Amino acid sequence: MTVFPLKFRPDENGTVLFADDAGGYFRSDADFLDRYANDCLSLPDESFLKANGHSFDHRDDLSYAAFAYRWARRLYAPTPLDYLILVPTLRCNLACGYCQVSRVNEGTPGFDWDEETLAAVLRYVDGLTTTRMKIEFQGGEPLLQLDILQRVRSFCRERFQVAEFVVCTNLQTVSAEAWEFLAAPDTFISTSLDADAQTHQRQRTITPEKTAHFASNLRSAIDRFGSDKVSALPTLDIRSLPSPGAVVNSFTSFGFRSIYLRPVNYQGFARKRFAAKDTTAEWNAYHSSFIDFLVEHNWTAELPIEEYYFVHCLRRVLQSRHNGHTDLRNPNILGEGYLVVDYDGTVFPTDEARMVTRIGQFDFGMGNIKTGIDRSKLDPLNAESSNNFHPDCVHCPYQAYCGTDLVDDLSRYGRIDMPKHLTDFCQRHMHIFDKIFEMIYSADVKVQKTVAIWAGLPEFEPALAKVHQ
């Protein structure tokens, strides 16, 4: 019998979490670790490992093939490009202090797609092989370029079997034509709702009139189109974090059940306004208290609430092929499945790469949609985009669930070879996965209820908390 390599992490209670490269996990103790490390496994050890997919008898037997399958399914294989983030304008009618996406004032000329750029984008779209297309309109404020949105949408509806559109709008000023555009069943709204009204006003709208206007537009959008068609993200200032209850009240008052907590990102112009560096520990503590709040909330609430990214990570622990979020993939191949086209036609691998380039830190530009896309610049990064063989990750039990974000590393540290445990990415994810396993192994029925809901189960299953003694 050969045991597939086990990685381990002790916790503060003296138990040890073990996990393999395919994401199989169990909890045991220091004695088992000792027997494993010294190659003197007992018979019960061996039968436990065998029954739970951690060993094989000979190459190509069922255990071997199944492990290889589970290992391979953990990897992200880019699909043919079927997702474009389009930035038809950089102009915006708000001036949020933390603006993630470099922006210019509403009246500034020279920051919009011209006819030539639009034609080049449509030509590029026309040449794609996919039959299903997703377009996300970013900005600036994309509704300031409604005509372009309409032309792109009409083209895609004709061109693809299925096309879906997301408008990332601040919902500040919505014309009658814009409402009509947003009403289409294939078109979705993504907006920002920064915790509660006070925070939203402080960070985004500045005046009570504008805050009220936004709230009324958001309300109208939900009333008219239903909460399934509208999503909202809060961006939180780590120096002034709202209470979890305030965030939950605010989001549930609009009918939102999924909240994606994001700290002000240390990128783009936000960098100049907020010193968000070295605040990972503070954020982790807040995030943890938020999850605890949701557990309490879900115990009695009629309709449960989730923290989007935490649930995403939980499902990545339990299942393979959960690659729906571009920020957490392994390998995190850039420039393949999706691209960003900026206001001037410059092509970027991700929205973050666009911001990093905009502030002059690194140039992630992959050429221009008008003259041709050049992926070669990404080759050195893509060569480092997997965590499987990274010297800092190979010993981590969370490796199979985790991913890489080299653009984030570059933007924060100017290099990709920081020891992983010193990076914000690693620290945030270690925290999240620690919390997930704490919850999976919790004996608290309230925690179990939330785990079951977030894992998509009718009821909590104790077998998920596998223990070997």
Next chain:
Amino acid sequence: MIDLRLKVDPLPISEPLVVRLCDTAHPSPSENDAHLVRRDAGSREYDIWGFSLTVYVSGSEELDGDLLLILPRQPSAHRLIRANSKHNTLLITEQCDQLCVMCSQPPKKHHADLFDEFAIAAKLAPRDAYIGISGGEPMLHKQRLFEFLADVCASRQDLRFHILTNGQHFEASDLGLMDSIGLDRILWGIPLYASRPDIHDQIVGKAGAFAQLKDSLAMLTRLGASVELRTVVMKQNWNDLPQLANFIINQTPFISVWALMQMERIGYGRMNWDKSFQDTSIDFRHLKSAINLAKAKGIPVSMYNFPLCTVPANYRSMAPSTISDWKRKYLDLCQKCSARSTCGGFFEWYSPSEGFVGLGAL
């Protein structure tokens, strides 16, 4: 119950004949088309190559596009494919090398090779038909079966097959052909009854079956075949179900679906009913555990042949209507049930006095 045989006046033929019944001329005609010439209350007369074919059937029964197999000198025809049904199955053979305690169709020694007729029928099937292949054990005639599949799949790109096999006969030398036929064209329905060799082997009545099945599943994993694992829930494997779920998530993560099935009270299933039937309407525990674990790990789970009222409310979405139309019935208590339209009901041969205790209209 829908009759899968129809009375006919025997035709002057010496070889089996496949005919497609056509109310009106088919858009892509074939030499097997029989054209309706007369329709009476209890019978219909068709013209095939100038011969008259009379089929006895009630007036309401829809036959347009159906494919019949007519055997020499026999007064009844087999309805191989019913055009407006999703439940069409070709019975390849009644021979089998396992003797499962719940078998609904106990094996017979004799085998008649009808692959050529099945190929004609499949090629004339309605567009996008999903055709079942069953037995006995179809893979006992593996060479003929693969010839049939290669032939039909090459000429009809729209067809797909669901093949029930005990998984005892896959060999490395088959894999190339299976790959060339198309891995997404065939879903292999393979029974796995327990995580423990002794329980599985005892249920299928064959020593070494579990070990053989594991080898087959390893081959199918490497090939990338589509597999539905099928577990009939019985007293014999009831306590092992949670372990079986653990086996499936770890050892067969590639499967398309895990089907947990209730027993069918016919054949050996009837003979062994008392010692095998597990009344899941009063005790759902192990099933629940097994389903939760498989679902959490991303294995699609489906419960076949479970009446909805026997399933706890939050598991009902996993119990689709699966009992084939021709052998499905409803009980008196179903008359006032609000879930009847989505419930698969009961097998025709279900016996209330020996069946579920916990039934009731929803």
